[in-house]
Amino acid sequence: MPPGIQLIALAFALFMAYLTYVDFRRRRFGVAALGFWAIVWGGLAVVSLVPALFVQLSQALRLARPMDLAVVLGMLILSGATYHNFASIHTANRQLERLVREIALSKLEGNQPPTRPRPDPSASDVEIHG
Amino acid sequence: MTNSIAIVIPAHQEGDRITSVLEAIPKAVSGTSRVVVIVVDDGSTDGTSRAASQTGAIVLRHPVNLGAGAALRTGTEAALLLGADIVVHMDADGQHLPEDLPRLIAPLFAGADAATGIRAFGRPMPWLFIIGNRFLSWMTRVLFSLENPDTQCAYRAFWARCWPALRWDSRDYAFASEMLVRGQRSSVRWAIVPIRTVYLDRYKGTGLGDGVRIARKLVRWRILG
Numbered sequence: 001m002p003p004g005i006q007l008i009a010l011a012f013a014l015f016m017a018y019l020t021y022v023d024f025r026r027r028r029f030g031v032a033a034l035g036f037w038a039i040v041w042g043g044l045a046v047v048s049l050v051p052a053l054f055v056q057l058s059q060a061l062r063l064a065r066p067m068d069l070a071v072v073l074g075m076l077i078l079s080g081a082t083y084h085n086f087a088s089i090h091t092a093n094r095q096l097e098r099l100v101r102e103i104a105l106s107k108l109e110g111n112q113p114p115t116r117p118r119p120d121p122s123a124s125d126v127e128i129h130g
Numbered sequence: 131m132t133n134s135i136a137i138v139i140p141a142h143q144e145g146d147r148i149t150s151v152l153e154a155i156p157k158a159v160s161g162t163s164r165v166v167v168i169v170v171d172d173g174s175t176d177g178t179s180r181a182a183s184q185t186g187a188i189v190l191r192h193p194v195n196l197g198a199g200a201a202l203r204t205g206t207e208a209a210l211l212l213g214a215d216i217v218v219h220m221d222a223d224g225q226h227l228p229e230d231l232p233r234l235i236a237p238l239f240a241g242a243d244a245a246t247g248i249r250a251f252g253r254p255m256p257w258l259f260i261i262g263n264r265f266l267s268w269m270t271r272v273l274f275s276l277e278n279p280d281t282q283c284a285y286r287a288f289w290a291r292c293w294p295a296l297r298w299d300s301r302d303y304a305f306a307s308e309m310l311v312r313g314q315r316s317s318v319r320w321a322i323v324p325i326r327t328v329y330l331d332r333y334k335g336t337g338l339g340d341g342v343r344i345a346r347k348l349v350r351w352r353i354l355g
Contacts, residue, residue, distance in 0.1 A: 097196055101200070101203070104190040104191055105190065105211070107191070108188065108190055
């Protein structure tokens, strides 16, 4: 790895490790998440400082350089994190929608008594397939 | 004449217009015993809720903006809680004429489960929206064999008993297509009623991005069910 790239990677790893620590102190996540990201940033720092340590591992995985190993691992982690974000945001969206609807309808239930019993959905005479 | 009707109006930033729209809605509709108007303020910040409340309408408020589909679902659930027999969806921008309401619900008394309006495509609707609406209607016909020349029309009515068959999940404008598709899969009998539309200012409604999202969802519903 060229020294310039090594320095950039090291600076990035240190900065991200600092951000992770600050967010942990702000209780945005727990010890497990702190440990996971510490391994990620620590690994990046080690690869950028002493890439020679990973030469053998790279060769065993039929990769030409330790840099390629770092890139491949980075892409795997990025893919996993992206999927995790997608699932979390999807869940949060659903929860938000349910919460907002419940807040809106709670006003109705509090102030507007039903004029007749709520229709029983199972009493529908429309044939439901799906 | 024992059927009660609930008119559900989703509103977002319609504070200037909602009062005149609500005041134009008739207090009684032929064939029904009671008319209830439910406005769902979808996270407006311009006093839409306050303006709507002053007309005597039932006003529900989403603290944050969720989208037209979500607002209509909240309003429809409220209509069911109030025991409505017929649910009508109407826009908050004055595009739909309350005078068309009796014609819209007439097919329900003639055996239809639901009725949807179809607009006359032409000015002042921009050509891009005309093409978009026609394309989505064409896609719906090709993918689902569903004959409806204006799948995105928001003026519709259905019997409350059809709700389990029509219940949509889409929070955005795709809900209109979703309820048609779900209805077709559940053998809901739709009637189509030509309606007049009034555009008081620039066209507001489904945009290009919404159209792409709806097209994508149509394909997904076709493939994944």
